[in-house]
Amino acid sequence: MHENFAEILEPDSEEAEMLSQIDLGRLPNHVAIIMDGNGRWAKLRGKPRLYGHKEGAESVRSILDTFARLEIKAVTLYAFSTENWKRPEDEVKGLMEMLKYYINKEIDEVNENKIRFKAIGDIKGLAEDVQREIHDAEELTKDNTGTKLSVALNYGGRAEIVEACKKAFEEISRNGGSIEDFSEKHIEQNLYTHGLPEVDFMIRTSGEMRISNFLLWQVAYSEIYVTETLFPDFRRKEIFKAILEFQKRDRRFGGVKQN
Ligand code: IPE
Ligand code: IPE
Ligand code: MG
Numbered sequence: 001m002h003e004n005f006a007e008i009l010e011p012d013s014e015e016a017e018m019l020s021q022i023d024l025g026r027l028p029n030h031v032a033i034i035m036d037g038n039g040r041w042a043k044l045r046g047k048p049r050l051y052g053h054k055e056g057a058e059s060v061r062s063i064l065d066t067f068a069r070l071e072i073k074a075v076t077l078y079a080f081s082t083e084n085w086k087r088p089e090d091e092v093k094g095l096m097e098m099l100k101y102y103i104n105k106e107i108d109e110v111n112e113n114k115i116r117f118k119a120i121g122d123i124k125g126l127a128e129d130v131q132r133e134i135h136d137a138e139e140l141t142k143d144n145t146g147t148k149l150s151v152a153l154n155y156g157g158r159a160e161i162v163e164a165c166k167k168a169f170e171e172i173s174r175n176g177g178s179i180e181d182f183s184e185k186h187i188e189q190n191l192y193t194h195g196l197p198e199v200d201f202m203i204r205t206s207g208e209m210r211i212s213n214f215l216l217w218q219v220a221y222s223e224i225y226v227t228e229t230l231f232p233d234f235r236r237k238e239i240f241k242a243i244l245e246f247q248k249r250d251r252r253f254g255g256v257k258q259n
Contacts, residue, residue, distance in 0.1 A: 004069035018240040022070075028246050029197035030074040032215050032222070033063065037206025037230030044230075050094040055232035057102050062235040067147050068113040070243075074148040074196045078214045082122065082156035096126070099153070100133045107137045114146030120192035121155030148196055157216030164190035164217075193218055201246050205231040223249045 001009060001016055002024065009016045035056060042052030060077065067075050079099070085092060103117075110117055119134045126134075134153075168186035172178070188194065199218040204210075207228045211219060223246055229238050250257060 002069070004071075008069075015237055015240060018237065018244065022240065022243055023247055024070070026247055027070055027072055027243065028201035028223075029072070030076070030193075030199045030201070031067070031072060032076045032078070032199045032202045032218070034078045034202070034204040034212060034214055035059070035231045035234075036204060036208060036212075038232060040206060041230040041232040049091055050098070052230075052232055053095060053098060057098065059231055059234045060102075061106065063239060064110065064113065064115060064147070064149065066236050066239050068115055072147055074150070076120070076150040076152060076193065076196075076199070076215065078152045078155065078212075080121075080153045080155070081213060082154055082159060083213065085154075096130055100130055103133045103137050107140060110137075110149070111141050111144065114144045115141060116144040116146070116148045117141045118148070118150045119153050120150045120160075121153045122159065123153065125154045150192065150196070152214065155214070157211070157213045160191060160215075161187065161217055187217065191217060198222075200251075201225065201242075203227070203242055205229055205234045221251070221253055223251065 001011060002019060005016070005019055009019065038052035038056040039049040040052070041055060042049050045051070063075065063077070080095060084095075107117065117137045117140075119138065123131060123134060164187045167190040168182060172181050172186070193199070193215070199215055199222045202211075202215070202219055202222040202224050204224075204226045207226060209226055225242050225245055227234070227238065227242065
């Protein structure tokens with residue numbers, strides 16, 4: 001068995017069997033996850049929505065632990081969209097409190113796992129205490145060389161592209177260039193994901209077949225995987241299942257398959 005999993009998986013377990021089927025040389029480089037279905041998960045159990053969000057936080061732990069062990073280069077998690085402010089005040093408040101609590105509680109373990117943490121999105125639009133927690137976590141982990149974790153908070157894909165264009169135009173005009181010099185490269189360089197590998201795998205839990213304004217530019221050639229599993233149930237076994245599915249895909253990038 002992969003040595004990083006030896007301490008946590010029973011040799012004959014179903015998960016160990018799944019792991020043995022994964023080709024470790026062909027893992028996705030950058031996985032983006034739309035973490036959806038916490039509310040439905042709670043509702044099914046007659047509990048308040050925040051209870052679902054708390055269980056969802058455990059799935060985040062499982063994802064980070066599994067990805068760090070697999071040595072996946074980058075993961076970007078959609079945690080709060082610019083549209084999520086529309087939710088009832090109590091839920092928004094609860095989510096922000098949770099965010100602070102979990103960053104604080106988990107960051108030492110994240111750091112020990114050599115994960116580099118970054119928040120992406122309009123972070124200045126978050127409360128100051130949340131911003132401080134984010135800042136401290138980013139500082140603590142900034143030199144880590146393991147999995148690069150980005151958490152999308154107050155994030156919108158269209159807004160990200162608009163911001164990237166603004167920065168690009170500023171740069172071009174500063175250098176005396178004109179609109180004709182503007183290219184895809186200028187957008188790429190000003191996205192939050194600059195410097196990370198291409199998003200090659202996008203996962204959405206809980207069955208919805210939409211992107212909900214997540215990484216609109218980056219998803220151009222991502223493999224998309226939608227599972228009916230609700231996010232609080234998306235743990236190691238489901239992660240392995242998703243990766244196995246990724247490895248069955250035939251990525252053509254507009255070309256034709258060789259052989
Ligand atoms: C996703 O779960 C978590 C966030 C958007 C913060 P939801 O809260 O959207 O759960 P459903 O979609 O209502 O089940
Ligand atoms: C997408 O889930 C946003 C996050 C996971 C943070 P939503 O539940 O907000 O998306 P819609 O409303 O189903 O499009
Ligand atoms: Mg939802």
